[in-house]
Amino acid sequence: MTAETRIAEAGESPWRALVTAEGLQDAASAWTSLMLTRISEMAGTNPVACTVFLMRDGGPVTLGSTPQERSPGADMMAAARSAHDQGRAVVRGRMPETGQEGAIAAAVPLEVEGTILGLVGLEMRPTDRGVLSAAMRNLQWGSAWMRDAMRAEQSRADAKRHEQAVHALNAVVTVAERDAFPTASRAAVTDLATRFDCDRVSLGLRRFGRTRVAAVSHSAQFSRRMSLIRQLAGAMDEAIDQRATVLWPDETEVVMSTRGHAQLGQAEGAGHIFTVPLWARDAFVGAITFERPQDRPFAQDELDMLEAVATVIAPVLEEKRRAGRWLITKAGEVVRTQFARLVGPGYLGRKALVAIVVLLVATFWMLRSDYRISADARVEGAVQRVIAPAFDGFLAEAPVRPGDRVAQGDLLVRLDDRELALERLRLVTARARQQIEFDSAVAARDRAETRIRASQIEQADAQIALVDEQIERTRLRAPFDGLIVSGDLSQAIGSAVDRGEPLLSVAPDGEYRIILDVDERQIRDVVVGQTGELRVTALPETTFPFEITTITPVARYREGQTVFEVKATPSGDLTALRPGMEGAGRLLIDTDRRVIEIWSRPIRDWARLKLWQMGLVE
Template identity: 40%
Template sequence: AVFIGHPILVDDQLYGVVALEVEGRTESALQDVVQRLGWGIGWLEALARRKTFTSKARLVTVLELIATALQHERFQAAATAVVTELATTLGCERVSIGFMKERHIFVRALSHSAAFGKKTNLIRALEAAMDEAADQLATVVYPAPAGGPFQVTRAHAELSQHHGAGAVCTIPLTAGGTVLGALVLERPVGEAFDPRTVELCEQAALLVGPVLDVKRKEDRWLAQKAADSLRMHWRHLVGPRHATLKFWVALAVLATLFLAFADGDYQITADATLEGTVQRAVTAAIPGYIAEARARAGDIVREGDTLAIMDDRDLKLERQKWVSQRAQRSGEYREALADHQRAKVRVLEAQLAQAEAQLALIDEQIARTRIRAPFDAVVVKGDLSQSLGAPVERGNVLFELAPLDTYRVIIKVDERDITHVAVGQDGYLALSSLPHEKVPLVVDKITPVSVVEEGRNYFRVEAVAKGAIEKLRPGMEGVGKIEVDQRRLIWIWTHKLLHWVRMWVWSWWP
């Protein structure tokens, strides 16, 4: 036996191989077999080339239709251009396209027609044919080809008989198993749709249909888009699938019901600062110069502790002067008294009294050069260590002191929440330096004047700190919460947003 093999090549691309087993042949007979095999291979190659050319031509046609749909920005122009080009390419008398809306397909474009009446008998017949093909989810050809599957073609028959179409082909437009619309092609009498043309139309509908559907959806009004989106989600919600969506929607509904009927503590939260109940200013009692600084801001001092010392050298010299004058006048006084000079005695007595008064005044001034704490306190403000030798005038504030046993909390309440605050309400203060300790407080005073800070208005609410306050210091900052009353949770979480919306609507309402 002799084995003969021959490849089938089309444009240097291998399509297949022919293999023969020949028995009992002479050499001349084998050459004849090889020659006949070559002729047969040539016929197969020609057939493959023709098939490849046909496939490429179909692909080019479909791509041209897609390009036509994409080059138009608006849906109506794109749909009209596509059906017109399809009618010209396939030699159809009329091509129409429709899209699904509320379980029915409505015609949206006709070939060679920029506008058409939507209530005419022709349009109704076309829509009936589209619905007929969509209900069967299959391509419907009328007249039905011999040997084809059984199909309902009543609407197609009426379209052909009453509107002059010799042959009708309707192809559903689908995407992901969902019917988007339908494409109807009509030819004159005597020109039926062959299987190749039907296949080309199906390929075109498969690719062009979703493109036009996207353009159709983009051309809708915003309200219509929202309504269609809600309708789609509702179908998903009540349909047999989308269990995850149903779970989250049910969870959201339960959460909303809980928030709508459950109560919670309504608290007003705002920035807060700690201050002493009384802040005493320590001033310079006499003019002079700073000689020594023994305390500064943040130090804890006890009653009588020295905060600073002023230079007293000039006062001591002045005192020495008056001591000398007193001694001199005292000697003169004794001499006048011994000489019985009564007039001079009276003058010297007055001068001695003046010297004593001056000495008492200077002693008091020297005592005042030592600046002392009037009570147990913490130094809130003041640092003279950088001002040694600097002059001060009488009345200049050198230190500010706050007592250690009582504090007040200044809460900056936003103007939107101030109407809910009342004297006597309880609350808590969390300080940045003591975040784990909550300091109880009671609202004591509401300042009726707002203050502008960082672009917002707030009211100054004073509260008294209670409980253990050993670790507290004036100047500490944190967050204060004032307990108002019990409110619905949904109101607590949304009242600020609702307030903003009401103000915005009112500001724009004519």
């Protein structure tokens, strides 16, 4: 039963429902009901819905909403995403004008220890901006309740993970403290039985398609012919064959085979049995079985913890078992296995592979080819001009998009100039008044007054010219014929922009340069003047020749490797190229080298460096 249902059916107050909420979802339902009631009490707010969002996979997911039957609108979801991305309160929708209502969606992020875990949102139709501001203050004030609820939920989850980590670490320490696998396995199952209050914990290892019991808690020795051992092995096989944990008796709706567990429980009097398969080295290597009496069933938290502990100690136990073998046994096993596969029957693919490798080495030693260097490449404009406003303002119009061609003087961006227009009107009115007074002074032949008024008229003309210049500067125009390469402002109309903030980038049409990211191991072969070819992802069938013009002497780290930027100038027909295209470039270094020398060069360079580091070569 949700908090909203409790309030409706039991007459419980929203405050009490919020304070006594048992989980995060109940708290969200109670909080949205309470917040919607508080906002409704404010005149002129006209609230529609209140919602709590939880961040999942990078996007907001509805956790609780009032009313429950209403889903958040598009503006609400957009406001929630913007609030998460910007880390601050966001208001979306049509802002209200005087005497008119606006459809507003507001979202406030819930940040806990530097991470935004969720958001709270409010949809309303306020009558004016004052009402909107008051509602936003209430929403931000009330968000502290949900922030505390999420902090408490996170603390509970952290405590649970900490407990699991402690148990897992203790189990690993128990295994690691023992040198031999038999003693380590016995210590592990005995420790687990004591720690989790189990009657018996057993460990089995998978060998040749069957499970053999390796250790039983509180037992130093046991006979593999015992009925108990056979039943334990059967239960472990049952879990491993199904590749899943098995709980008996299982009250959930999951369909699992539990016949082996039932036989073990009936024969040994165990009331509850839980078996976890052990996964290590990309295979199921065994299983652990936990047994409890009828009056001590496994809780879900205990099942999760047992599974987590088994998952952690499985690789440790497997490595302990493998490490316990004789070294000569390990080496002999590897050599014997590989040699038998190579000269014995079967494994034709391996034999063919060895023959092909020998043939290829001989062939490539004789073959000669061009030596080329490949590098990631991208296309940029030869010159890029950033379009930025000269003063703070609001975006009123942006008629162009990335990819549009523009001519010199075309309008790219227009800022809101209404305040400047009003200022100009005020100045024009003041000038007209000064002109009238000037004419009166001339008619009265008052020379002093005439000079004063003439000076004021000149000052007004200068101010009007200044405002006209500012109005003109609200219209950002193309500095030359070119192509818009970045800056999509179609979704930002009406938003505030700062002075100097980059809005668009324009590149001359038809003038490009190519940036190649050459690996540091190959940069020594690159010199200015070398030629190469470029193919971009968008035009894989077209080749663009280029010539190296500049080698940047500074390296940078990119995607796990150190590269140098090499700049080149393309030639030929470049009408199909666009700034921002990416692809690959090939540089021609030499026209006559052995193929095996080209291919083995990275290995030879690496080996030469390592040998020099070890002092084996000069």
